[in-house]
Amino acid sequence: MRWSRRVLSLCAVDLGLVLLAWWVAFWLRFNLDIPDEFTELALEASPWCVFAYAAAFLVTRVWRHVWTYIGMPELRQLVQGITLGAALTGAVVMALRLPFFPRSVLLLQPLIALVLLGAARAAWRTLAERRLAVTGARRLLVIGSLQDAADALRALKGSQQWLPVGILSPIPAEVGRSIQDVPVVGGIDAMQRASVEEEAKTALVASPPGSPERRAALLGATEAGVTLLTMPRPDEWLKTERSGPRKVELEDLLGRAPVDLDVGGLADLLSGQAVLVTGAGGSIGSELCRQIARFGAARLVCVDVSEYAIYQLEQELRASHPQMRGLYYTANVREPQRLEAIAREHRPAVVFHAAAYKHVPLMEQLNEVEALRTNVVGTLNAARVAGQCGARRFVMISTDKAVNPTNVMGASKRLAELMVQGVAAGYPDTRFVSVRFGNVLGSSGSVVPLFTTQIAQGGPVTVTHPEIVRYFMTIPEAAQLVLQAGLMGRSGQIFVLDMGEPVRIVELARLLIRLSGHTEQEIPITYTGLRPGEKLFEELLADDETTEPTPHAKLRVAKGAASPPDVDAVARWIEEAGPAPGERALREWLRAQVPEYAPR
Incomplete structure (x- = not known):
């Protein structure tokens, strides 16, 4: 001292x-x-x-x-x-x-x-x-129960910027009480009155992520003209030194409990090792790279077909993890010789395969063969290279659209899962695992960036169907569960992530409109009809599958009756099909490989 x-x-x-x-x-x-x-x-x-x-x-x-x-x-x-x-x-x-x-x-x-x-x-x-009150600190309402408010007030203690002046509690019995000399001035529905009486134009949401109080606060804040803030999530603390309040985001309203990681096991798996990630420039691939870097990988080999994406990742990781040796390759997983040369050079202990085409409508028309070449043959190439170079783990990122698929993209990912199981039999020293999950908030090509752009342009926000629902999780949560599954999995297993409750897409649109400070009268929602191959709801398990629990609460193992295909025959057919196979012939062949595939 x-x-x-x-x-x-x-x-x-x-x-x-x-x-x-x-x-x-x-x-x-x-x-x-x-x-x-x-x-x-x-x-x-x-x-x-x-x-x-x-x-x-x-x-x-x-x-x-x-x-x-x-x-x-x-x-x-x-x-x-x-x-x-x-x-x-x-x-x-x-x-x-x-x-x-x-x-x-x-x-x-x-x-x-x-x-x-x-x-x-x-x-x-x-x-x-x-x-502080005299020197111009901004007056702040706190939204949450006394317990939640107490935690927020401790975090704000001594702040030179914020002055808490009132609490809005969802528990009626708490109205009139106070904590740390800050009174409970009403319920959440009293936000407009409280903001006027307390001269506060900002409110801090202290209730847990995903709670009904957060959504109610969003509705009340729009009507009252109040700016909503919240405290950073734990995963954000790892990325920034800032610890003060920030604006409420969609992840806060649809939030889920933090992932419980086996930190010691992942450190043993990744620390000091060479790790290869395909599709490293994508939403999931780049987050996997960030998480792997935090676990102290000695060498991180990043592979992506996009020059700009791999450049952006290189700039970010060089700044945030200068001690780590990062190697950044522009390469296509459809070229096995290039992939094999990279793997033999660096001998990765773990391979994460995130490279894929994933946009359903694009892959459904005009680009069907591209989905097969990248999602099926690319996965086969990556899995074989992992086995040949002696990797301890190979983890393939799959999707809920692989379950009872109605589109080419989903069927290609289901066939990719089967290809991984087929390759696993030839390389007993490598554990081959697939991880299946739903939509990821904010990922490239997802609905959230589309809605955000439409709102910025003044609307309308387009939703395909009023009843369409999807499962959502945040990018960091998805990446962390992929790491955990890779650590736990036995060769040939397919992991299913706990995606929580499904969310109606129209509700998602309404929340984003409110977060932007607008109402549905200002930014209307229109319905355009289901797109080719699109389902009203996604499933995480096929009809003939069951699951069994694992030691991790958010991971289950899918058990199915399907047997792995002849991987060489599959690759040969796709190669012989040429650059423009007949649409009908391609779908009939795909149906033979994936019997549960039911095109619409």
Whole structure:
């Protein structure tokens, strides 16, 4: 601890109050009139009292406190320091054998010291908070129960920018109560009235991500003209040094519980190893690279067909993880010799295969053979290369659209899962795993960026069908569960992620409109009809499949009856089909490989 002039002055105040408590204890002990002989005793013992408390405060680190931010943890530490100081004082007095020393003083003095020192700190913090109110801190409403609000107020403690002035609680019984001198001024439906009365144009949502209170707050904020903020999520703390409130985003409204990772196991798997990621420039691939870098990979081999995507990833990772050796390749998974050369050069211990075509309407018409070449043959190439170079793990990113597929993209991903299982039989030293999950918020080509663009242009927001629903998770959650599945999986397994409750796309559109500060009257929603190959709802398991639990709550293993195909015959047919096979012939062949495929 640096002994600045400010710290020394506060230490002097503490010891002065300790000494004052010493004399007040004597004064109370003798009914406000201390006899002369006991005055001499008090004088003789007082330096030892001050010395004992000084030693105790040093040991318990009381003098490390910043009085402006004092709270219950600091007060508990102060109690420990005073208790130790009282014990040392008593021991010294007993050792000195002072005649007729009043022992009740040894009990009174620490109690008075606690009152005086605690009051000094409370007064200091009160003055600091009033100073904030005068110096223009922005007035802030807090939305949530008293428990949630308490956590938010602790996070805001001592902020020079924000001044909490009221709490809006979803629990009616809490109205009228207060915490940290901030009153509960009403329910969430009272936001408009509270914002006017408290002169607050900003509200901090303290309720958990995905809670009904968050959505209710969004509706109330739009009507009241209030800006909504929330605290950063844990995954954001890893990316930025900023810890203050930020604007509410869609992930906060549809939020899910954080992923519980086996950090030790993943560190053993990835730390100090070479890891290869295909499709590294994509939404999932790039997040996998970020997560892998945090686990201390020695070499991260990033492969993507897009020059711009791999350039962007290179710039980001060089800045955020300069100690890691990153290798950035522009390569196509459809070229096995190029992929094999990269893998033999770096000998990755783990391969994550995220390269794929995933846009359903594009792959349904005009580009069907491209879906087969990239999603099926590209997966076959990546899996074989992983086995040939002796990788310990191969993890393929699949999709819920592979279940009872109604489109070419979904059928190609289901066939890719079967190809991985077919390759697994030839490489027993490598564990081959597929991970199947639904839509990812904010990923390239997903509905959220499309809606955001449409809202920015003034609407309308286009939804294909009023009843269409999808499963959603955030990009970091998806990447973390992929890592966890790769760690846990046995060769040939297909993992199904817990996607939570499905979300109606029209509800998603309404939330985004509200988040932009508009209403549905200003930005209308129109329905365009289902696109080719599109289903009203996605499934995570096929009809003939069941699942079995795993040690991880958000991961289950799909068990199906399908047997792996002849991978060489599949690759040969796609190659012989040429650049423009007949649409009907392609779909009939695909139906033979994936019997559950039912084109619409």
